[in-house]
Amino acid sequence: MEVEKTPREELIEQRINNSETRIFKAVFPGDTNHHNTMFGGSVMYLMDEIAFMTATRFCRKPIVTVSSDKIDFKHSIPAGTIVEFVGKVVRVGRTSLDVQIDVYIESMYRDGRDKAISGTFTLVAINENKRPVPVID
Numbered sequence: 001m002e003v004e005k006t007p008r009e010e011l012i013e014q015r016i017n018n019s020e021t022r023i024f025k026a027v028f029p030g031d032t033n034h035h036n037t038m039f040g041g042s043v044m045y046l047m048d049e050i051a052f053m054t055a056t057r058f059c060r061k062p063i064v065t066v067s068s069d070k071i072d073f074k075h076s077i078p079a080g081t082i083v084e085f086v087g088k089v090v091r092v093g094r095t096s097l098d099v100q101i102d103v104y105i106e107s108m109y110r111d112g113r114d115k116a117i118s119g120t121f122t123l124v125a126i127n128e129n130k131r132p133v134p135v136i137d
């Protein structure tokens with residue numbers, strides 16, 4: 001039997017779908033380290049930025065990052081590939097929410113892609129005094 005969703009659950013589901021955020025990036029030599037793969041710090045910077053955009057688009061309020069969970073670097077990202085960063089809200093608390101970021105690698109010259117990196121960030125909605133406020137009114 002299907003359990004009916006509350007209006008709040010429906011709103012959250014809709015906002016999660018609408019706030020899913022994707023960006024693509026071509027990995028050029030300027031983005032890489034001496035192994036000719038993308039520098040981990042640059043990847044984490046982009047992951048935090050996508051998490052910030054995803055959370056902001058979810059609640060449309062000022063947002064700060066309060067924590068990041070373990071980030072798994074399963075595969076390196078070689079120069080000359082295309083990467084896609086996907087941000088999705090996976091938990092909605094009272095004043096905080098979690099955004100999962102998955103990073104996929106694509107070859108430029110062949111179809112298909114692999115998940116290279118994933119991690120979760122916790123962000124908090126704040127007011128003008130920089131104190132936490134509900135992510136959803």
Ligand SMILES: CC(C)(COP(=O)(O)OP(=O)(O)OC[C@H]1O[C@@H](n2cnc3c(N)ncnc32)[C@H](O)[C@@H]1OP(=O)(O)O)[C@@H](O)C(=O)NCCC(=O)NCCS
Nearest residue numbers: 064065066067092093094095096097122124126130131132
């Ligand atoms: C974010 C901030 C306003 C939270 O203040 P606080 O006094 O810890 O607030 P609270 O204890 O009321 O916690 C607020 C929410 O954050 C969550 N939270 C706080 N610290 C957390 C942590 N380390 N990990 C996960 N969640 C955390 C709480 O569980 C709570 O969530 P909920 O309302 O959904 O239950 C404060 O820690 C801050 O300003 N941090 C700096 C943020 C910043 O500048 N980030 C940019 C990186 S330099």
